[in-house]
Amino acid sequence: MSATNRPTPSPCSSPLTLTLAVSVLLLAGCTAVPQNRRVHLADPMMSVGDDPIETYRKQKLYNTREGAAGGDGAASGGGCGCQ
Amino acid sequence: MSPSRFVSALVALAAALLVLLPVAGARADESIFDPNRDKLHLDSFDLALTGYSQRGNGYQSQAGPPGGPGSQALTVWEPIGYFVLKKGQKLTIRILAPFDMVTAASPNAIDKTRTDTISQASRQNEAGSIDTSVTYDVSKRTTGTFRGGIHLEEDFRSWNMGLAGTRSFAEDNTTIAAGANQIYDWFDRFDYRGLRHARTQRGTTSGFVSLTQILSPTTVGYLNYGLTEQNGELGNTWNAVPLVSNNYGGEVLPQHRLRHAFVARVAQWLPWNGALKGFYRLYADDWGIVAHTLEGQLYQRFSSLFYARVSYRFHTQRGVDFFHTVAFDDGNFRTADSDLQSFDAHSVGLSGTFTVPQRRIKGLEMQAAYERYFRTNDLDVNVFTWRTGFRF
Numbered sequence: 001m002s003a004t005n006r007p008t009p010s011p012c013s014s015p016l017t018l019t020l021a022v023s024v025l026l027l028a029g030c031t032a033v034p035q036n037r038r039v040h041l042a043d044p045m046m047s048v049g050d051d052p053i054e055t056y057r058k059q060k061l062y063n064t065r066e067g068a069a070g071g072d073g074a075a076s077g078g079g080c081g082c083q
Numbered sequence: 084m085s086p087s088r089f090v091s092a093l094v095a096l097a098a099a100l101l102v103l104l105p106v107a108g109a110r111a112d113e114s115i116f117d118p119n120r121d122k123l124h125l126d127s128f129d130l131a132l133t134g135y136s137q138r139g140n141g142y143q144s145q146a147g148p149p150g151g152p153g154s155q156a157l158t159v160w161e162p163i164g165y166f167v168l169k170k171g172q173k174l175t176i177r178i179l180a181p182f183d184m185v186t187a188a189s190p191n192a193i194d195k196t197r198t199d200t201i202s203q204a205s206r207q208n209e210a211g212s213i214d215t216s217v218t219y220d221v222s223k224r225t226t227g228t229f230r231g232g233i234h235l236e237e238d239f240r241s242w243n244m245g246l247a248g249t250r251s252f253a254e255d256n257t258t259i260a261a262g263a264n265q266i267y268d269w270f271d272r273f274d275y276r277g278l279r280h281a282r283t284q285r286g287t288t289s290g291f292v293s294l295t296q297i298l299s300p301t302t303v304g305y306l307n308y309g310l311t312e313q314n315g316e317l318g319n320t321w322n323a324v325p326l327v328s329n330n331y332g333g334e335v336l337p338q339h340r341l342r343h344a345f346v347a348r349v350a351q352w353l354p355w356n357g358a359l360k361g362f363y364r365l366y367a368d369d370w371g372i373v374a375h376t377l378e379g380q381l382y383q384r385f386s387s388l389f390y391a392r393v394s395y396r397f398h399t400q401r402g403v404d405f406f407h408t409v410a411f412d413d414g415n416f417r418t419a420d421s422d423l424q425s426f427d428a429h430s431v432g433l434s435g436t437f438t439v440p441q442r443r444i445k446g447l448e449m450q451a452a453y454e455r456y457f458r459t460n461d462l463d464v465n466v467f468t469w470r471t472g473f474r475f
Contacts, residue, residue, distance in 0.1 A: 035255075053165050065462065065464070068366040068373075
């Protein structure tokens with residue numbers, strides 16, 4: 001079976017549309033939190049992203065083992081993924 | 084909108100964030116070249132050692148009975164150095180330098196009697212990367228980042244560079260970011276028998292837009308959409324495919340791939356000095372893969388010096404349209420790579436982070452982590468990490 005037999009997902013289909021829709025909902029329901037009420041948000045445990053070493057370790061573990069890994073638009077070095 | 088136009092738009096948006104928005108706020112005395120500014124200094128560095136131990140079988144490996152799945156056993160030792168340098172309040176330079184030492188059963192099984200077989204890469208492969216990023220806080224609300232890197236393996240060279248910008252609004256309650264990256268890989272083409280066929284290449288262009296939103300004094304949300312377009316040789320070139328004729332053949336893959344990924348994260352502070360994080364990712368590409376990933380992380384702080392984390396991740400994917408464990412030799416697309424097959428994957432993790440009080444430096448942080456990854460098509464990986472961080 002050829003890969004071209006299946007319709008190509010459009011950039012305007014689910015992921016992008018979903019991002020925009022959820023963004024609108026996210027922004028619509030929030031109110032500004034002043035700086036002096038963000039003490040809990042400053043804790044390292046509350047970071048919404050991983051630190052660079054953790055990010056790299058996850059890339060190493062998943063990108064070379066899952067065909068669906070990557071594609072997030074994030075920068076990453078190359079490598080044959082021959083593991 | 085075509086992928087290339089989308090990425091071009093992202094580049095333009097990042098450039099606008101970097102250049103246009105901060106102009107009004109920049110002052111001459113804030114120049115990073117001002118000799119009176121603080122000198123470049125080391126702000127922190129981390130040293131980590133990660134070990135990966137993998138067991139399993141896949142039909143792309145020849146390390147097994149003919150026509151059957153072969154071993155995918157491998158061991159990786161990976162020391163990583165991560166350095167953060169700062170100059171004044173505005174300039175931050177980050178350098179990530181990982182090095183890999185890999186032994187793998189799958190490439191090792193390729194016929195080594197061939198003159199031009201994969202040489203040392205089949206038995207032990209050393210690889211190293213240096214990734215640098217330079218972030219400049221052009222104003223209180225705007226940052227710009229330029230990044231570049233190089234990756235070296237025995238038969239493989241890769242270069243990457245990128246540009247990103249962030250802009251915050253509403254007293255930093257909302258932050259948007261956008262960026263684009265370009266990767267170029269240049270490597271030897273070995274077939275499944277170990278014969279080398281000169282050099283080949285692939286290019287990867289990617290872009291993203293993201294939104295971080297403070298939802299309450301204890302809740303943060305994050306959304307990201309990424310688009311990646313790849314062209315060129317998109318396999319490792321030496322994966323095998325069992326054929327109906329009881330022989331092996333090589334993979335036949337498309338020369339183009341367009342990938343979409345949407346990510347949503349939320350972090351919620353818990354009243355007992357804990358935090359709960361949720362993660363969801365939707366992925367789709369034009370090879371036919373559709374995947375969903377869910378992850379939960381629970382943090383608990385036991386003191387100001389120690390916190391622990393437990394995590395669980397579930398990943399399910401529909402494989403590519405042209406996956407076969409036995410294929411016809413008819414020239415159509417084909418792969419037997421278990422990573423491109425339909426499967427479910429589970430991952431459980433545990434880590435502890437301890438801050439050691441110090442007099443001479445701001446902090447000494449130590450972290451131990453373990454993760455076990457296993458999936459339904461016969462693959463499991465144990466990952467151990469030890470990390471020491473110095474804060475100045």
